[in-house]
Amino acid sequence: MIKAIPDEKQMQGRKERANTMRVISNYLQIALRILWRHKLMMNTIRFSILASLLSISLLALAVAVSAEAPVEYQVHFTAEDMAIDGRANEKSWSLAPLIKMVDRAYPSGKTLSPSITTVQALWSEQGLLVLFLCKDEDILATFTERDNRGFYKDDDVELFLDPDMDGTSYVQLAINALNTKMDVLRREPQWTDGGMPAFYDWDSGTESAVVVSGSLEDRTDRDESWTVELLFPWSSMSQATLNVLVSEGYGIDVLGGRSIPPKMGDKWKANLIRFDHGDKEGAGVLSTWSPFPDGDGAFISNNCVHYSTYWGVLVFVE
Structure with a gap:
């Protein structure tokens, strides 16, 4: 059901x-x-x-x-052979529940332009599959270097995962409209004088495909949309991999003893994010699955997306 x-x-x-x-x-x-x-x-x-x-x-x-219950999404299991091509032609995608993201202005105070984003997710023996469909009249992406720190300045979609739901260590995966990736293991979300503790050298091995309906170079034309299909492999978070990171002094263990792959009924904290920077006047839209509270500009601009207090929950089901 x-x-x-x-x-x-x-x-x-x-x-x-x-x-x-x-x-x-x-x-x-x-x-x-x-x-x-x-x-x-x-x-x-x-x-x-x-x-x-x-x-x-x-x-x-x-x-x-x-007591405000977090939003939940039931991630259904698929045994179908899924081609990561951005086309989503497999039958399993038609059975996956649809999420419509919640929009807010970014930075805070700018005029909000509608930015329609829908997301679906599935899981398999290989990993977590996520499909983003982003309506966009002006698609903007420039970064081609993997793990660039300024990645959020592009039009991108992001996946945050906290398998043990402890709010301290988690995965951040971002993909822009050029299919450039940033995958990071983060130790904690709080800002410090030295920046946000993170391990950028980690390679999740995520497979992804982007299909653009429009152009990335021409700011004068009218684009339609871009789609991202990804497979985040369970092998990227195997206990053996995480043990190596801990032994090297990074102290990052996002599993906290949780099973990988997850078992039926397991729950992970997570959020789904989209940044749309295509507005020529400088206004953007931050779209999220689990909404954040209204706050001042500092809260919205200073990485509110990293606070797992406001994330939702993925429930792995049949």
């Missing part, structure tokens, strides 16, 4: 509820700080009661926010 994927209205409602809770939380925290500043002017018993009520309210709100 194929599980229904939340539609755009459901996703928007979930995001609005989470944002409302965060706004209320901010006001409660401000009230609690003000209360502490004026505690000497208040009766001790009255102060204790008010402080306790505010603390209980914050705790209840935290529980409510954490």
Whole structure:
């Protein structure tokens, strides 16, 4: 049985509820700080009661926010021989549930232009298969060097995987419209003075194909779309491979003891991302499967996509 994927209205409602809770939380925290500043002017018993009520309210709100269930996608198993050619002609693709990505302006504050993106996923004995279809009137891609740090400046699609769901070590795979790849093992999402800890020399062995309906060179014409089909092989995360990385001092183990290939019913945290930079005025669109909360420009620009708190969950099923 194929599980229904939340539609755009459901996703928007979930995001609005989470944002409302965060706004209320901010006001409660401000009230609690003000209360502490004026505690000497208040009766001790009255102060204790008010402080306790505010603390209980914050705790209840935290529980409510954490109770927001992440979006889930049931990844169905296929035994069909899948050709990675960007055409998606196999019958299995017609049975895979369809995800419609959620758009937001990038950078924050820019005018949002519709950027329709749909995604499907399957799994096989060989690996995880993902199919992106990106509607795009102006396809832009320039990077041809693998693992270039400025990759996100191109039109690209990205896959984030956290098999053990610990929020610290994870896989980032990006592919642009030229079929150039960036695959990285990251140790933690937080920014540090030395940058984001990562292992760029890792080669996932991902097989991919890109089909472009339009042009990459002509900014004056009107393009239609580009499609990415990929196979992320389980062998890239074999325990033997990860043990070598750990022994070399990288300390990156994204599995955390999880089975690879995954077993039926296993769950992985994940997100699906698309950057569309084709707007000639400099505005772009960041499309995601699992939505991020509204925030200031710093949050949106400073790699919010790396915070697995806001990722969804892949469920591997028959």
